[in-house]
Amino acid sequence: MTDYFTLAQIDEVAQAVRVRLTTRPKVGVILGSGLGALAEAVESAAAIPYQDLPHWPRPTVEGHQGRLVNGKLEGQDVLVMQGRSHYYEGYSMAQVGLPVRVMRRLGIETLIVTNAAGAVNPDFRPGDLMLITDHLNLIGMAGLSPLRGPNLDEFGPRFPDMSQSYDRQLCALARQVAAEENLQLWEGVYVCLAGPSFETPADLRFLRSAGVDAVGMSTVPEVTVARHSGMRVLGVSGISNKANLDGNTITTHEEVLAAGNLIAPRLTALLRGVLRRF
Numbered sequence: 001m002t003d004y005f006t007l008a009q010i011d012e013v014a015q016a017v018r019v020r021l022t023t024r025p026k027v028g029v030i031l032g033s034g035l036g037a038l039a040e041a042v043e044s045a046a047a048i049p050y051q052d053l054p055h056w057p058r059p060t061v062e063g064h065q066g067r068l069v070n071g072k073l074e075g076q077d078v079l080v081m082q083g084r085s086h087y088y089e090g091y092s093m094a095q096v097g098l099p100v101r102v103m104r105r106l107g108i109e110t111l112i113v114t115n116a117a118g119a120v121n122p123d124f125r126p127g128d129l130m131l132i133t134d135h136l137n138l139i140g141m142a143g144l145s146p147l148r149g150p151n152l153d154e155f156g157p158r159f160p161d162m163s164q165s166y167d168r169q170l171c172a173l174a175r176q177v178a179a180e181e182n183l184q185l186w187e188g189v190y191v192c193l194a195g196p197s198f199e200t201p202a203d204l205r206f207l208r209s210a211g212v213d214a215v216g217m218s219t220v221p222e223v224t225v226a227r228h229s230g231m232r233v234l235g236v237s238g239i240s241n242k243a244n245l246d247g248n249t250i251t252t253h254e255e256v257l258a259a260g261n262l263i264a265p266r267l268t269a270l271l272r273g274v275l276r277r278f
């Protein structure tokens, strides 16, 4: 396991991606569990399998394709990660954060990050979308940060501010698109846990009392890396299941993937709308 990458290693990956790009992407998109469909909409797409890239963590779970897709989406030059890796797969936080650092070295300034999440907020239903307005970095509080190790000053400061992690203008744009396109868009706080076990009812009651609306196993490390290097971030959770606060429902990965089919068209409409109005 790699605890941290040097700038030279990050640039080695960036160069391996750069030589295969057909456009100069300014927007990076990370597609979560079962949400890979948006990548199919990219025009004049060039695909780069993760296995062709040095150091790049490869997804090991179903629902994550494992390739970069570069091309145009709604007139924007994008670099889409169709599938991501998680800490629970055995990767270090540095590995989980590596793709975002590579994006930054490629000149990407905006990160759109998506995930499948469990609803802690009782109003949310499977298939719903939630705009992430803030996150609870519980995994970071437990000592797992992708920024651990020597600070790379080329990216940002040792102690980065996280007070406005989710860009207010991009949030406003997402709200506007949702209103115009008649898409229901909840808002709330996302929490990242290490996983891979789902939460106990006691975990969930604790999270709810801490102000959490949606729970998952990703996103926060990537957003931390993005904010460290000054990228603007838009985050959207697709609600895949109702979290089990009462202890009477079982949560499965199959359920999460099946909900992806409900979420994907809505998420695609929202993100296309956002990119169109960028």
Ligand code: HPA
Binding pocket: 116, 117, 118, 119, 198, 199, 215, 216, 217, 240, 241, 242, 243, 251, 256
């Ligand atoms: N808990 C944690 N992560 C998840 C869930 C959940 O209920 N659903 C999708 N990812």
